[in-house]
Amino acid sequence: MTRTVHELRNEIREAVDRHSRIESTAFTKEALAAIQAALGEHPGAGRLPPKSEMRDGIAAATAGLDDTEAYDRGFRKAELEVILSALESE
Numbered sequence: 001m002t003r004t005v006h007e008l009r010n011e012i013r014e015a016v017d018r019h020s021r022i023e024s025t026a027f028t029k030e031a032l033a034a035i036q037a038a039l040g041e042h043p044g045a046g047r048l049p050p051k052s053e054m055r056d057g058i059a060a061a062t063a064g065l066d067d068t069e070a071y072d073r074g075f076r077k078a079e080l081e082v083i084l085s086a087l088e089s090e
Contacts, residue, residue: 004024005024005076008081013031015087016087027074027075032048032055032058038087041060052070062083065079
């Protein structure tokens with residue numbers, strides 16, 4: 001059976017030592033920063049950059065994602081699957 005977007009997000013959260021969520025919500029800035037760090041792409045010191053910049057950093061660090069696209073929206077299901085696969089291989 002295929003996983004839902006909510007299940008994929010929670011698996012990614014757990015892969016980077018964040019808590020899963022009961023309700024289906026997009027990633028917080030902190031979760032995006034944790035994903036970036038797990039992929040070896042650190043968001044920087046001090047204040048966290050905008051979510052779109054962090055999603056761009058995740059795309060740049062993840063083989064299989066289009067790093068030329070501006071990710072000013074949340075990740076889609078296929079993109080979440082690629083990110084989860086990258087985290088599992090780390």
